Amino acid sequence: MNAPPDSTPRRKLRLGVLATALTAVLALLCCVGGAGAFFLTELGNEEKDGAALDSGCNLGRRVNITGEMPRFAEYGEGQLRNAAVIIKVGQDRKVPARGWVIALATAMQESALRNLANSTVPASLGLPHEGVGSDHDSLGLFQQRPGWGSVEERMTPSYAAGKFYDKMIKVPDWEQRPLTVVAQRVQVSAFPDAYAKHEELAGRIVDALAGGAARTVQIAGRAVCDAARGARIAASGWTAPLAGGIVSGFRTAERPSHNGVDLAAGKRTPIHAASAGRVLVARCDPDHSGRRDCDRDGWPGKGGCGWFVDILHAGGYITRYCHMIERPHVVPGQMVTAGQVIGLSGTSGNSSGPHLHFEVHVDSDRSSRGAINPVQFMRERGAAISGSE
Structure with missing residues (x-):
């Protein structure tokens, strides 16, 4: 749980974590909100108008080369x-x-x-x-x-x-x-x-x-829908950054400046790049006082993303991974593959418990203006984030 780096308006936030199906264990986590504007132009934006897609994932569907074709603005x-x-x-x-x-x-x-x-x-x-x-x-x-x-x-x-x-x-x-x-x-x-x-x-x-085949992933030689996580890559080229459930959602009523989702994860859980791309940022985000001291646990109200990584993907998408426990395993300018381990989860920065704060931005815009709900975005790519908001 974090808020994008380089921001000024930040607030303490509280989250609940369900530890088991029998006993509810509340773990408090805190993040920040807001982000400074930073625009990129490399890779550009993919055209977003197109056809109505299948809402489900039909693994038995064979393509029909003679039937009615869907409508896409880009192709006849x-x-x-x-x-x-x-x-x-x-x-x-x-x-x-x-x-x-x-x-x-x-x-x-x-x-x-x-x-x-x-x-x-x-x-x-x-x-x-x-x-x-x-x-x-x-x-x-x-x-x-x-x-x-x-x-x-x-x-x-x-x-x-x-x-x-x-x-x-x-x-x-x-x-x-x-x-x-x-x-x-x-x-x-x-x-x-x-x-x-x-x-x-x-x-x-x-x-x-x-029939939604881009949402499938190969497991033991068979196609499975919506199961891309860790080292498993969906046909879309995306994977969930880790398997933890959502413990705080995107821009909720209680946290309107929360520009991502928080995923449950213990310390030192491997964090995977959600798709192939180029690392834009890999550093310690300064706290409210301007200090860069991410090599220790954070606390509520401290401010900052802690150790974090931003990756630019094809189509102008940017993913952000916050609160790592140590210096990221990648450096700016490095090309990464989908599923590559880019760091380990922790609780650096504005946080009161281990987790991963995960964001998705569009239009190559790292600021809060570019942030979208990662839940729907990842689900559409077969890399559904487990748990529910």
Whole structure:
């Protein structure tokens, strides 16, 4: 429980923790509120308008490539049918849903989900296509070059998707690595960082076409809904930072300046990065008196986030992790993978008990203006925070 760093208005807050189902043990925790403005522009913002998604997670649903397509402002019906083909090939090959998201994001960058020909394709072949690409020898949804197959093969969406998956699954630890890293290992693009900006929308398209599949995680070789936490990464690329239940909610009536949620955790519980990204901040937040003395337990009214980390993710999302027990295990500028341990829980800063204060911000805005409710955000990505507000 904390409040974003560099803020002035702060107040003491009290929380209750349910220790067991039989005996209610009250543990008091305190956090702070408010945050100073700090804006970033790297990675930009993912487009947020789009289709109505499945509210549930239907693991038995097969994608329908001939039926009615959902509506997305960014893509037309033909492009979404191509997306459906990519997903179907992944389903047929039993590739985990994380692979479908990676494949879609790659095709979104390479061709905008259009089956592109080029100026060298003879018209006499009569190959159906949806435009002419700018690269003289690259073809199809993934803009594959001659080494990937014949002209006819590369212009066949199912073949092109299959060749992408063939190479993708050979990338070591591809399910845990950042999407842009995996896509680049397959494509060897001149713009290796460009794929990341499509990840959010690719996940939403997978959800719309395949029954919420981006919310699944692989456990013992089987897909399970809404169980991404710790080292388990959902197909969306997200995971819960730890398994503790919520002991104080987002901007409640009692705590309107509480810009995150507090998760129960004993001292030295590993804290995992919620998604791949770049560390923006990893330091001790000064208390009300301006002191940086985070190497001891905090107390109510002390002020400050204690040892904390901010991470910038694709789509302009920022996650914040407060009250660590010691210096974070990461440094500013470091790239982290989803599920990577970034520190250990504690009670430094404005706190009266061990826990993790967790925030999510949008639009690359670290201030309170960018904060949103992490509960709904994480649930939509299959990384539901356990417990209830």
